[in-house]
Amino acid sequence: xxxxxxxxxxxxxxxxxxxxxxxxxxxxxxxxxxxxxxxxxxxxxxxxxxxxxxxxxxxxxxxxxxxxxxxxxxxxxxxxxxxxxxxxxxxxxxxxxxxxxxxxxxxxxxxxxxxxxxxxxxxxxxxxxxxxxxxxxxxxxxxxxxxxxxxxxxxxxxxxxxxxxxxxxxxxxxxxxxxxxxxxxxxxxxxxxxxxxxxxxxxxxxxxxxxxxxxxxxxxxxxxxxxxxxxxxxxxxxxxxxxxxxxxxxxxxxxxxxxxxxxxxxxxxxxxxxxxxxxxxxxxxxxxxxxxxxxxxxxxxxxxxxxxxxxxxxxxxxxxxxxxxxxxxxxxxxxxxxxxxxxxxxxxxxxxxxxxxxxxxxxxxxxxxxxxxxxxxxxxxxxxxxxxxxxxxxx
Amino acid sequence: xxxxxxxxxxxxxxxxxxxxxxxxxxxxxxxxxxxxxxxxxxxxxxxxxxxxxxxxxxxxxxxxxxxxxxxxxxxxxxxxxxxxxxxxxxxxxxxxxxxxxxxxxxxxxxxxxxxxxxxxxxxxxxxxxxxxxxxxxxxxxxxxxxxxxxxxxxxxxxxxxxxxxxxxxxxxxxxxxxxxxxxxxxxxxxxxxxxxxxxxxxxxxxxxxxxxxxxxxxxxxxxxxxxxxxxxxxxxxxxxxxxxxxxxxxxxxxxxxxxxxxxxxxxxxxxxxxxxxxxxxxxxxxxxxxxxxxxxxxxxxxxxxxxxxxxxxxxxxxxxxxxxxxxxxxxxxxxxxxxxxxxxxxxxxxxxxx
Numbered sequence: 001x002x003x004x005x006x007x008x009x010x011x012x013x014x015x016x017x018x019x020x021x022x023x024x025x026x027x028x029x030x031x032x033x034x035x036x037x038x039x040x041x042x043x044x045x046x047x048x049x050x051x052x053x054x055x056x057x058x059x060x061x062x063x064x065x066x067x068x069x070x071x072x073x074x075x076x077x078x079x080x081x082x083x084x085x086x087x088x089x090x091x092x093x094x095x096x097x098x099x100x101x102x103x104x105x106x107x108x109x110x111x112x113x114x115x116x117x118x119x120x121x122x123x124x125x126x127x128x129x130x131x132x133x134x135x136x137x138x139x140x141x142x143x144x145x146x147x148x149x150x151x152x153x154x155x156x157x158x159x160x161x162x163x164x165x166x167x168x169x170x171x172x173x174x175x176x177x178x179x180x181x182x183x184x185x186x187x188x189x190x191x192x193x194x195x196x197x198x199x200x201x202x203x204x205x206x207x208x209x210x211x212x213x214x215x216x217x218x219x220x221x222x223x224x225x226x227x228x229x230x231x232x233x234x235x236x237x238x239x240x241x242x243x244x245x246x247x248x249x250x251x252x253x254x255x256x257x258x259x260x261x262x263x264x265x266x267x268x269x270x271x272x273x274x275x276x277x278x279x280x281x282x283x284x285x286x287x288x289x290x291x292x293x294x295x296x297x298x299x300x301x302x303x304x305x306x307x308x309x310x311x312x313x314x315x316x317x318x319x320x321x322x323x324x325x326x327x328x329x330x331x332x333x334x335x336x337x338x339x340x341x342x343x344x345x346x347x348x349x350x351x352x353x354x355x356x357x358x359x360x361x362x363x364x365x366x367x368x369x370x371x372x373x374x375x376x377x378x379x380x381x382x383x384x385x386x387x388x389x390x391x392x393x394x395x
Numbered sequence: 396x397x398x399x400x401x402x403x404x405x406x407x408x409x410x411x412x413x414x415x416x417x418x419x420x421x422x423x424x425x426x427x428x429x430x431x432x433x434x435x436x437x438x439x440x441x442x443x444x445x446x447x448x449x450x451x452x453x454x455x456x457x458x459x460x461x462x463x464x465x466x467x468x469x470x471x472x473x474x475x476x477x478x479x480x481x482x483x484x485x486x487x488x489x490x491x492x493x494x495x496x497x498x499x500x501x502x503x504x505x506x507x508x509x510x511x512x513x514x515x516x517x518x519x520x521x522x523x524x525x526x527x528x529x530x531x532x533x534x535x536x537x538x539x540x541x542x543x544x545x546x547x548x549x550x551x552x553x554x555x556x557x558x559x560x561x562x563x564x565x566x567x568x569x570x571x572x573x574x575x576x577x578x579x580x581x582x583x584x585x586x587x588x589x590x591x592x593x594x595x596x597x598x599x600x601x602x603x604x605x606x607x608x609x610x611x612x613x614x615x616x617x618x619x620x621x622x623x624x625x626x627x628x629x630x631x632x633x634x635x636x637x638x639x640x641x642x643x644x645x646x647x648x649x650x651x652x653x654x655x656x657x658x659x660x661x662x663x664x665x666x667x668x669x670x671x672x673x674x675x676x677x678x679x680x681x682x683x684x685x686x687x688x689x690x691x692x693x694x695x696x697x698x699x700x701x702x703x704x705x706x707x708x709x710x711x712x713x714x715x716x717x718x719x720x721x722x723x724x725x726x727x728x729x730x731x732x733x734x735x736x737x738x739x740x741x742x743x744x745x746x747x748x749x
Contacts (some may be wrong), residue, residue: 039498040497040498040499041498103510103511105532110490111490111493111494114490114491114494115494117572117575118491118494118495119494123575123576125576127569127572127573127575127576128576131479131480131532131534131694132481132511132532133479133532133533133534133536133537134534136533137533137534137627137739137740140627141627146626146627146628148543148625149533149536149625149627150531150533150536150540151531151532151533152529152530152531152532153481153510153511153512153530153531153532154511154512154515154528154529154530155510155512161529165529165544168544168547168551169547172547172550172551174543174547188493188498189486189489189490189493189506192489192493192498192501192506193489193503193506193507193509195501196501196502196503196506197503197506197507248527248528248529249525249526249527249528250474250516250519250524250525250526250527250528251525252519252520252523252524252525253520254520255507255508255513255516255517255520256507263525264525267525382510382512383507383510383512383513383516384510384512384513384515384516384517384519384528384530385516385519385520385528386512386516386528
């Protein structure tokens with residue numbers, strides 16, 4: 001069995017777990033006016049920015065002249081909180097790994113410096129930190145983690161795969177303890193990319209609403225500390241949840257679009273249920289991928305209907321709080337899911353009022369307290385047909 | 396660990412599509428940029444899909460198809476790829492247009508193909524594979540991450556086949572950035588005996604090497620992977636030798652059992668220092684060859700080394716360009732690959748006959 005013993009998070013709704021929880025309990029979104037990203041579109045769109053400049057993030061991390069980019073600093077801050085939350089003082093006391101996820105890596109720096117290079121032939125050495133894996137190498141080094149380091153980049157499902165890989169490394173007795181999650185900073189590259197696909201809503205996104213117009217981008221990082229049963233027993237550790245199931249599948253339908261019946265999503269959920277040895281009716285709540293795009297929400301609803309048939313569990317997308325944080329989304333939502341389990345609370349799907357015409361499914365739109373949540377499913381899907389689902393259970 | 400290699404497909408600077416030609420004509424090119432010899436992609440990919448594909452996607456999809464053909468498979472239970480750089484051509488195209496047009500008049504094609512998982516996704520789409528699909532990007536350990544995952548997958552799922560690949564592209568804008576950063580060796584400094592370098596820099600290479608791995612041995616099996624190990628904190632030659640000793644113990648081999656060592660010297664004398672010191676002592680009586688003289692240095696060059704090792708074991712011969720004075724009498728049983736990237740990321744792999 002794999003236990004969650006620590007969590008750390010930074011996103012538009014807070015720089016740590018307690019701020020995040022307050023925002024969730026108060027239904028306070030972090031999506032608003034764009035302040036930090038220097039894009040020509042900043043006055044026409046909203047986004048879920050982490051409300052600190054690069055310098056402020058470095059100060060928060062208690063670093064000086066680190067030369068780390070935004071992706072790396074976000075990762076470092078959330079990792080630090082996760083390690084503290086798991087009361088880990090000696091990294092080398094167990095076989096410890098660091099598995100991160102990112103889609104942009106150092107792009108937030110590269111896109112600024114490449115302009116100088118192309119226009120003015122100025123070159124500052126950015127290529128060495130451009131690589132998606134370089135943040136993981138830096139963060140692992142910062143905390144002295146050496147036993148296993150890797151980065152996963154499967155677009156918007158990346159962090160779910162990082163969490164799944166961590167559990168498998170423990171179950172295969174390769175590691176005793178692993179810090180898993182993802183990080184992505186907002187950058188012009190992804191902002192313009194999603195804009196050309198015409199799937200950005202200029203106003204607050206409305207996941208699962210019939211009039212949804214697209215997603216809001218966000219940024220952030222979140223990490224979980226996973227530990228084996230033997231470490232938890234030996235050290236008599238406090239645990240936050242059990243990671244009981246995980247599944248990965250491919251939609252194999254289109255490079256970016258999801259299949260109408262959500263075949264990949266269905267397969268990922270099915271596999272997660274098999275690993276957890278649970279029947280669908282045991283799922284008490286689903287933290288949906290729910291991006292707010294026409295295509296995703298219909299496809300995900302179809303997959304949920306095929307899995308759960310007549311008895312659809314309560315579900316909500318929390319992306320209207322944080323924005324879609326791409327490779328970090330699944331770990332941000334994993335932390336939110338664990339908070340749900342701990343608080344016996346379902347956080348609402350904001351901005352949704354009109355039921356979708358093509359499905360009877362409708363999300364939870366107001367805060368629900370005192371709901372016994374024993375098993376919670378969290379979905380994440382991405383470009384390239386990558387679909388992953390995780391199941392977290394109460395201790 | 397025993398993973399059988401039941402099919403391989405490799406696109407590299409050498410002619411690795413035609414294995415006979417590879418053994419006869421592979422050679423060392425003293426060039427700072429070692430681009431891949433590409434096949435006629437129409438043989439492997441439908442023309443309508445080919446039109447939109449960037450360089451790395453074409454290399455990856457073709458190498459994947461070749462390895463599936465060799466293994467006699469239409470589909471697999473998992474697709475796992477590793478790339479250090481990702482889809483740079485599409486990334487560069489979108490980023491340049493974004494900068495030049497000041498974030499206006501952009502089209503989505505290069506953006507949607509810029510994500511690191513594009514190749515694994517395109518292979519899934521092409522063979523209609525709905526199964527496990529993963530993409531790793533950990534600089535010089537991207538491909539090793541793939542193999543560690545594949546090994547777990549084969550433990551978890553009996554009698555299954557996994558398609559794995561390591562791939563990176565060396566397109567001109569990336570090469571230009573590396574030149575600016577001072578990472579590329581000057582033309583006049585390039586020598587054929589890579590371990591004797593006294594200058595900075597490496598020659599950039601590229602390629603895609605794919606493998607069908609299985610826990611089942613069959614008539615197409617070429618070799619087996621006995622072990623894979625990664626390190627991010629090697630502290631000098633003594634430490635490297637201690638880690639090598641442990642690795643050999645773990646896979647139940649001694650130095651005397653090694654027929655050949657493939658060493659991942661990049662050509663940068665600083666980065667290669669630890670490796671050279673260790674090799675000189677540890678493998679004083681073992682045949683050793685530096686594989687990056689054939690493929691160049693890139694994040695997933697170790698995938699080329701795996702292809703090379705399994706091909707050497709299958710064909711029981713060593714290309715002349717790789718090692719001079721090899722007597723060719725000894726049976727080629729176990730090949731150890733030691734790779735390093737920028738003297739920070741190290742890996743060991745052992746490939747054996749079966």
